[in-house]
Amino acid sequence: MKISLLLAITLxxxxxxxxxxxxxLFKRTQQDTSKLLLNMDAxxxxxxxxxxxxxxxxxxxxxxxxxxxxxDGVSEGHQFQMRRLTLFxxxxxxxxxxxxxxxxxxxxxKEINIEFASVDFEFHPLLNFRGGIVMNPIxxxxxxxxxxxxxxxxxxxxATQLLPATWSxxxxxxxxKLYRDNWVYAYETYLTNGFDDQIINNSENKTxxxxxxxxxxxxxxSFNGVPLLTAKVAVRNKKIGELGLSYMGGIYxxxxxxxxxxxxxxxxxTWAIDFNTVLPTGTYLNTEWAFTRVDVPSTxxxxxxxxxxxGFFDAxxxxxRRNIFGFERSVINAVCRFEYVDWNVGNFSETGDNIRxxxxxxxxxxxxxxxxxxxxxxxxxxxxxxxxxxxxxSKTAGFLFGFSSYF
Amino acid sequence: xxxxxxxxxxxxxxxxxxxxxxxxxxxxLLDGPVSxxxxxxxLQFLRGDVAFNDxxxxxxxxxxxxxxxxxxxxxxxxxxxxxxxxxxxxxxxxDENGNQYLNVGGPQLQHRAIPGFTPEVIxxxxxxxxxxxxxxxxxxxxxxxxxxxxLAWADPDDNDGDGISGVPNWISxxxxxxxxxxxxxxxxxxxxxxxxxxxTYDLLQQTATAYNQDIGITSSFEPVDTHSGxxxxxxxSNQTINDVVFYLKALKAPEPRPESNSIEGKQLFTTIGxxxxxxxxxxxxxxxxxxxxxxxxxxxxxxxxxDMGSSLDDGYTEGSAKTYEWRTPPLWGVGLSKKSQGGQxxxxxxxxxxxxxxxxxxxxGEGIQSRxxxxxLTNEEKTKLIRFLESL
Numbered sequence: 191m192k193i194s195l196l197l198a199i200t201l202x203x204x205x206x207x208x209x210x211x212x213x214x215l216f217k218r219t220q221q222d223t224s225k226l227l228l229n230m231d232a233x234x235x236x237x238x239x240x241x242x243x244x245x246x247x248x249x250x251x252x253x254x255x256x257x258x259x260x261x262d263g264v265s266e267g268h269q270f271q272m273r274r275l276t277l278f279x280x281x282x283x284x285x286x287x288x289x290x291x292x293x294x295x296x297x298x299x300k301e302i303n304i305e306f307a308s309v310d311f312e313f314h315p316l317l318n319f320r321g322g323i324v325m326n327p328i329x330x331x332x333x334x335x336x337x338x339x340x341x342x343x344x345x346x347x348x349a350t351q352l353l354p355a356t357w358s359x360x361x362x363x364x365x366x367k368l369y370r371d372n373w374v375y376a377y378e379t380y381l382t383n384g385f386d387d388q389i390i391n392n393s394e395n396k397t398x399x400x401x402x403x404x405x406x407x408x409x410x411x412s413f414n415g416v417p418l419l420t421a422k423v424a425v426r427n428k429k430i431g432e433l434g435l436s437y438m439g440g441i442y443x444x445x446x447x448x449x450x451x452x453x454x455x456x457x458x459x460t461w462a463i464d465f466n467t468v469l470p471t472g473t474y475l476n477t478e479w480a481f482t483r484v485d486v487p488s489t490x491x492x493x494x495x496x497x498x499x500x501g502f503f504d505a506x507x508x509x510x511r512r513n514i515f516g517f518e519r520s521v522i523n524a525v526c527r528f529e530y531v532d533w534n535v536g537n538f539s540e541t542g543d544n545i546r547x548x549x550x551x552x553x554x555x556x557x558x559x560x561x562x563x564x565x566x567x568x569x570x571x572x573x574x575x576x577x578x579x580x581x582x583x584s585k586t587a588g589f590l591f592g593f594s595s596y597f
Numbered sequence: 598x599x600x601x602x603x604x605x606x607x608x609x610x611x612x613x614x615x616x617x618x619x620x621x622x623x624x625x626l627l628d629g630p631v632s633x634x635x636x637x638x639x640l641q642f643l644r645g646d647v648a649f650n651d652x653x654x655x656x657x658x659x660x661x662x663x664x665x666x667x668x669x670x671x672x673x674x675x676x677x678x679x680x681x682x683x684x685x686x687x688x689x690x691x692d693e694n695g696n697q698y699l700n701v702g703g704p705q706l707q708h709r710a711i712p713g714f715t716p717e718v719i720x721x722x723x724x725x726x727x728x729x730x731x732x733x734x735x736x737x738x739x740x741x742x743x744x745x746x747x748l749a750w751a752d753p754d755d756n757d758g759d760g761i762s763g764v765p766n767w768i769s770x771x772x773x774x775x776x777x778x779x780x781x782x783x784x785x786x787x788x789x790x791x792x793x794x795x796x797t798y799d800l801l802q803q804t805a806t807a808y809n810q811d812i813g814i815t816s817s818f819e820p821v822d823t824h825s826g827x828x829x830x831x832x833x834s835n836q837t838i839n840d841v842v843f844y845l846k847a848l849k850a851p852e853p854r855p856e857s858n859s860i861e862g863k864q865l866f867t868t869i870g871x872x873x874x875x876x877x878x879x880x881x882x883x884x885x886x887x888x889x890x891x892x893x894x895x896x897x898x899x900x901x902x903x904d905m906g907s908s909l910d911d912g913y914t915e916g917s918a919k920t921y922e923w924r925t926p927p928l929w930g931v932g933l934s935k936k937s938q939g940g941q942x943x944x945x946x947x948x949x950x951x952x953x954x955x956x957x958x959x960x961x962g963e964g965i966q967s968r969x970x971x972x973x974l975t976n977e978e979k980t981k982l983i984r985f986l987e988s989l
Binding site for chain 2: 258259260261262263264265268387388390391392393394395443452453456487489490491492493538540541543546570577578579580581582585586587588589
């Protein structure tokens with residue numbers, strides 16, 4: 191599977207490389223900036239490169255970094271990381287039928303995932319059908335996660351370790367948008383394959399939705415035959431910003447097999463709220479908070495929490511916009527992220543005391559955008575992580591430096 | 598500006614660790630190896646550390662189906678004392694004639710189960726006792742003490758008339774346990790030294806039993822599944838068990854905190870009679886780990902059983918111990934207990950004492966005189982004594 195995937199990618203890149211003999215054959219696909227864009231538009235709001243009159247456009251991004259982090263006086267030293275190489279392939283099959291795929295190589299070739307591969311049929315702006323491997327629209331980050339769009343090297347903890355960004359699955363659904371003056375209203379809803387019981391049965395020793403990402407079989411077989419419903423509504427005002435509300439829920443356990451009952455149906459539900467805006471000062475604010483509820487058997491272990499919540503708040507302040515090293519209109523930003531996750535909300539049945547298992551993190555930094563599609567980032571992270579019992583937090587801190595760029 | 602940027606970058610590179618959290622003082626931590634391990638021993642220690650603290654069991658790698666905890670580290674965070682969340686419950690034995698409830702889940706309650714299974718419940722009329730997971734610290738030193746050293750403080754008939762006897766728990770050896778050189782036996786039974794009732798002979802038995810009874814993991818040493826009672830294939834390798842045993846043996850002894858300069862507190866500890874059971878110093882004998890062989894160490898325990906009175910008599914016992922007898926718990930590291938018990942104290946065998954003072958005041962039986970002596974101290978003296986204990 192991986193080999194054939196690599197071959198296909200090599201062919202695509204190879205054909206593009208051949209075309210580079212004459213650079214005039216290349217052209218950047220123009221992005222539509224005339225309309226109000228939402229997080230749900232991120233999948234198409236990317237720089238693509240088309241070759242001559244081929245009906246296929248390609249693109250992608252790459253990000254790599256150095257980091258030096260230490261926890262309670264113990265450091266793993268200098269680490270160089272190739273976090274991500276992502277390739278996009280888009281095709282306009284007809285004026286109202288489009289195809290887009292996103293293939294991601296994480297940590298070198300440690301993980302190779304088809305994160306998105308769907309065909310969109312537009313029947314009406316309010317009624318589009320999408321099918322294939324879709325990105326479940328829970329929160330904003332899962333929809334809009336391309337590295338070059340972010341001023342922080344690490345993805346938000348709540349987005350990757352509470353919500354399972356990036357989380358995609360096989361299924362079908364509808365989406366649509368309605369424009370009214372300064373407003374745009376949108377919805378997305380999909381039925382896909384869902385989670386599995388690894389969310390309460392994993393080596394993280396806590397309720398952990400991302401554990402289900404290990405189940406690669408989910409792209410061909412539902413774990414329990416019950417679809418996962420994901421739905422989001424979003425509204426954006428040109429002056430106020432964008433607000434999104436989303437839900438994802440379903441049955442996560444295998445309650446029957448071959449007609450034999452194994453357990454009762456156990457449900458999980460996640461709600462998320464996200465908001466982003468640009469203040470008159472030019473300050474970009476972006477936040478997302480999620481709440482999860484999981485039906486954990488009462489005879490299991492409180493190690494696995496029934497409720498979780500967490501989120502992040504990012505502030506990005508452009509400081510300078512000038513020619514630096516010959517990059518005209520490059521921008522330097524001062525940035526700061528606050529994030530918090532509580533993986534186990536509740537009280538111990540033995541003592542009545544609060545169950546912890548949480549993390550707080552602050553990430554100040556600076557970023558330099560020599561062009562809008564490339565960002566060079568220097569972050570400093572300080573995080574306090576507390577175990578389930580509430581013992582003194584382990585403290586992790588250090589610097590990260592790296593880049594992320596579309597190509 | 599460019600030069601400044603490059604300069605700032607170089608400063609960050611050169612001073613990365615200056616911006617990182619500092620390591621706590623060694624005396625603030627219970628984990629970490631004893632000094633003087635060889636390189637090969639360091640490697641085995643690291644393997645054991647990973648198995649003990651990082652390996653989480655799920656149904657995919659053998660958890661349960663009935664269990665108490667999902668990993669070793671869940672019960673012993675930071676190698677310290679545990680919390681009521683992972684406190685064990687044992688039931689069904691009221692005298693030295695053995696456990697009457699082995700066929701209904703005894704001796705240990707597995708009160709949690711993976712989905713689809715039903716956890717055990719305590720049988721009606723069975724007596725029970727709850728055991729807070731102990732700290733792992735310095736276990737290798739205790740393991741390396743000779744039987745003769747322990748027996749030197751035993752006084753079963755109270756010949757010295759101080760009201761304190763002290764007897765070993767004479768236990769049967771598991772088949773897989775290897776007898777120590779120069780072991781002392783009585784009617785074919787050996788001296789136990791680990792556990793609240795000193796009913797465990799060595800760290801191999803402790804480890805294999807904990808995997809089996811606490812996590813529901815079978816091994817070649819303890820192959821019987823706690824749910825079905827059937828012999829299962831090993832769910833943990835001998836190598837991992839041996840690495841964990843080595844890890845436990847090679848953990849350092851707690852280092853006293855600076856407050857130990859409380860000479861008066863230490864003197865009071867002896868004066869009021871605490872040190873008659875909480876023996877400050879012991880010596881190890883030979884050990885396969887050179888770093889802990891023939892060393893003096895300071896556990897503040899005699900590892901013998903003592904009558905602790907009716908208020909601590911739960912009606913449950915193990916080995917030859919009476920229901921009211923408990924092994925003297927080592928006091929070393931007691932001041933760090935709060936750092937592994939969620940910022941609170943859960944002391945004595947079942948965590949019922951919420952402070953050191955409460956633990957002292959719950960002493961009965963052979964400890965009654967020391968408790969009375971403590972009660973007679975002035976508040977200032979009590980504070981000095983407790984500060985001394987917290988420094989251990």
